[in-house]
Every structure is written in C-alpha cells, then in structure tokens.
Amino acid sequence: MQTRITKLLEIEYPVIQGGMAWVANAALAANVSKVGGIGFIGAANAPAEWVRSEIRRAKEITDKPIGVNVMLLSEHVDEVAQVVAEEGVKAVTTGAGNPAKYMKQWKEAGIRVIPVVASVAMARMMERAGADAIVAEGMESGGHIGEQTTMSLLPQVVDAVSVPVIGAGGIGDGRGMAAALMLGAEAVQLGTRFIVAKESTVSQAYKDRVIGAKDIDSVVTGRSTGHPVRSLRNTMTRQYLEMEKNNVSFEELEHLTLGALRKAVVDGDVAMGTVMAGQIAGMIKKEQTCAEIIQEIVQEAKETIKKCSIFAEDSCGNEAEHA
Template sequence: METALTRLVGVRHPVVQTGMGWVAGPRLVSAAANAGALGVLASATMTPARLRDAVREVRSRTDAPFGVNLRADAGDAAERVRILVEEGVRVASFALAPSRELIAELKEAGVVVVPSVGARRHAEKVAAWGADAVIVQGGEGGGHTGEVATTVLLPQVVDAVDIPVVAAGGFHDGRGLVAALAYGAAGVAMGTRFLLTSDSTVPDAVKAAYLAAGVGDVTVTRAVDGLPHRMLRTDFVASLERAGRARALVRAARRAGAFRRVSGLSWPRMVRDGLAMRHGRDLTWSQVLLAANTPMLLKAAMVDGRTDLGVMASGQVAGVIDDLPSCAELVEGLMAQADEVLRDLSAPGTSPRTDMRTGQDRDAGHA
C-alpha cells in the first residue's frame, strides 16, 4: 500500500511504531522495520553515547529505514541531532515541536522531520517551519494526551496542513488504518499495539497486566506529573492520586536524582531542561520536578517489571487487545485486514472478519 508516508520515508507499509521510552529499543525497532513499518527508537532515556550504540545496533539488525525520537526541549538536543546525522538515521521524530532552526538543520542534512502534535495550531506551526510530515495524536493515545478525540482532531489537521499527516491514538488494526486513510491521513502510528508484541522487551508480567485490562481500566490522571497522562489504572496509581502534594514532591525529588544517574545528565543540565520544559507551557516548578520523576516510574514497570511501583502508559486500545503477535505477524495481519476492508467497501452488506495475526477469514469453514 503506497501513500505519501511510504514515499516520504521509504517503508513498505503506512504504519509507524512510536518511540516509547524504555520500550522502543533496538529489538522492537528493528523488528518493526523488518516488518515493513517505520520503527522509531526512543532516545529520551538514553545518554548520547548509548543513543549512538543503539542506532548502530538497529542498523546491524535491519537494512530498512527507521527513525529516532528526540526531546526538542532537551539541553543536549543539538548533540543528539548531530549523532543522527553522523549515523545516517532516516527520520527524526519529536514529542514536542522542534524549533525552526532545528528543523532546518535536520532537513539540510537530509533527515526527514516528523513532529508529534496534539492540536491543529501546533501542526500548522511546524508545517510552516518546514516539517516534512506530522503525527497527530488524539485523546485516546497513551502517555501525555489531550482531550480531543482522534476522530475530531485528525480531519482538522488534515484540512489545515499540506504535508502528510499520520494518525495516532486508538489504532490497532486494519480497519483503523482504512478509517484513517478515509479521513485523509497517510498512515497510522501505534504505540500500545507494538508494546504488546512478542518482540517487545517489556516484562511478561507487565504485558499480562495490559492484556487483562478492559477499556475502563485505562484512565487519565494528573497524579504523576501534574499533566494529563493516560495509563493503566492500578493500585499504585490510586495511591499516587491519594498522596498529598508535599509527599509526592519528596518522592519525585528522590526519583529525579535516580533519573539523573541513569540518563547521565548533570544537575545544571536538568535545571536547564526544566526551564525549557516550563517555557510556553505554564508549568510550576512542582510540575517540572514531577515530570522529571516520570521516567523512573515508567522504568520501574517497563524495565524492572514492578507493576506495584511503576506506571504503565497506555492507549485505550489496550482494552481490546488480547494477543502478543510478532511485529511481522502484526503488520502482515493489519495490512491483510485493511485490504479486505477496502474490497468489502465496494460490496455493501459484508462485514470484515480477518484474523489480525494470520490475515485469514475468521468465518472460513463455518456455516
């Protein structure tokens, strides 16, 4: 299936595996890339040296294009951009809008720039600055999220910009891909669906918690860092919501120190990153400190497997996912179902029943 996205980044299928911190490492990214999707390496929790090693590891596992997700407001963003350019990374994605200067630097080096946004005005801004495409995430998506549903936000952005738009938030199968294409998107981006694959390094106990969740078990809370954050509702999340602000800040300060050691950042650099984080977002210093705490809460679950001491960012689609296919099986099944849906649209009265792992008709052989 050829779209503006596949032509832009050189992948076989209009599917993006998003850059999830502690989750989107070399194994998952290379598996997604080998499956024909655009794998995106999450770098925010890596030191620059580890980022370079991770890029080289992905390169050793696949010849397919892949991307790296960066924090545009990080104090060492320029150094990380230099690594991408030197290592020949095809795509740079951003969780926050990169500056006009950063976009220009990447494009001059031949890197495709794809920021993620949650509002039409942000898409218009980065498009005007020269971004090559944009990922737009609706409120159904995991992690930090907004209030506007994908089905409302996506057509707004498609109508507002003249660059390829990739839809995120609520996608997990071929039907969703076709729906996104119908809205005018050039593809879909999925996080939770790729997290729940056999190629994901997330501990089995954590995957089991996701698979056991219903749609009602995926909630939005401000208890982690003061910002709306979509995740699985657990006893630990409930305890964070009950904790007073003073107690939360003490714990956050302790974990921020732990993140400093893991990330290799100095305290002055973390302060500068905090200032950048506050800029234009009306965050209090308490929220900045809590935000620095978030990576360690995610690591506790996604790396250490401690669902009792960590948080599990999640899209609402976790409530409808019940299997752990490989990335190859996932993408093959998704594209097979998308093809079937497109065929069925020309034959009214039919209902697609494709198995997402095999691409075969679920009703075959039944009366």
C-alpha cells in the same frame, strides 16, 4: 497500500511504530522496519551516546529505514540532535516542543522531520517550519496526551496542512487503520500494540498487564500539573489520583513517579510502576511478532475498506433504482 508517507520514508506499509520511552529500543524498532513498516527508537531523556549505540545496533539487525523519536525537553537534546544527523537515520519524530532549532541541521543530513502534534495550530506551525509530515495524535494514546480525540483532531489537521498526515491514538487494528485512512491520514502510528510484540524487550509483567487489560482500565494522571499521562490503573495511579484530589504539591507528585516507567518496563513492577498504554489495550489479547502484527493490521484494513466500497456501490445502486 502506497501513500505519500510510504514514498517519503521508502517503506512497504504505511505503519509506524511510536518512539516510546524505555520501550522502543533498537530491537523493537529494527524488527518493525525489517518487515515493512518503520520503527523509531525512543531517545526520551537518554544520553546521546546511548542513542548512537542503539541506532548502530538497529542497523546491524536491518538495512531498512529506521527513525528516532527526539524528546525536545531532554537535557541531552542538543547532543542527540547532532547524533541522529551524524548517524544518518531516515526520519525523526519529535515531541514536547518545537523542533525548528534543529530543522536545518536534520534537513541537510537528509532526514525526514515529522513532529507529533495535538492541535491544528501546532500542525500549521510545524508545516511552516519545514516539517515533511505531521503525526496527529489523539488523547486515546498512551503516555503524555493532549485534549482532543483522534476522531476530531485528525481530519482537522488533514484539512489544515498540505503535507501528509499520520494518524495516532486509539488505533490498534485494521479497522482503526481503515478509519484513519478514511479521515485523510496517509499512515498510522501504533504504540500500545507493539509493546506486546515478541521482539519487544519490555518485562513480561508489563506485557501481561496490557494483554489482560479491560476497556475501562486506562486512566489519566497529572491533569492538575498540566502534564496528563495515560497509563493502566494500578496501586501507583490510585495513590497519585488521591494525592491530586488532596492538592498535594507538585514535588510530592513527582517523587511518587520518579523512575516509575523504568520500574514497569525493566523491573516488571506493574503495581508501583507506570504502565503506559493507550485505550486500545483492551483489544490486545496476545503476543505476536512484528511481522504478524503488521500483516494482520494491513490485511484487516484492506478488507474493511473493501467492505465500505461494496456498501457504497450498493447504496449507489439502490439510490439509482429508487430514482
């Protein structure tokens, strides 16, 4: 399954692990890279020296390419941008802003720059700024989301830019990967599926909540603030939605969720913590190693594409026969 993305990032499979805050540390990212995909350390709002130590820890685990997801709204972003340039990571994905300010610095360091976008306009802007590839992420994903679904966003972004596009949001197995490839993607980015990887260091309570999720268990909070977030339903989300319904202040909403992601990921508080997960959580039924996840997804994608090819051949044959 070689594509422009596998060549660009020098990886075996077109599978990318999303840089999830608090979840995507060196252990997870390195083990995804080790087995042929590419893992991204989630810098989130962490200080630069934490990011540096995680990059170095990942390099102790594997000599395969690794990346860092840089949150552009972080108060430490300037220092983090410098650290990733100094440490020589293979790629950077960016979210929550425009990475143009750091593009020259990263390019000179030989880093592939891959912004995550939720609209065609942003995709075009990022290509003009010099992006090497684009992640088109639909609203099915966990965490901060846009308004378009992957099914509608992905092909429009593919048509709008010439750089390779990575599909993200609502992709949890090989059928989803095959669908993304059929829509023009040249790789897929997975987040929720890797949360329950055996190498993932998130709390067992978090993993169990994802594994036990039903198809209707994800909910979006924060629409009233302009910063919608998808997570799994719990006591906190019910309180948050009720507060939104009653038009409470932004400050009160912020206070409710202060440190909530850490509560779930580190402390295992899945009642009052934010259990970020995408809509595909209902598909996930067990913990697996990163190798098992990638191999299963790639094999299923190949089989799905093969079935489509056979179906197309049969259709052509039937049409010819009727003609």
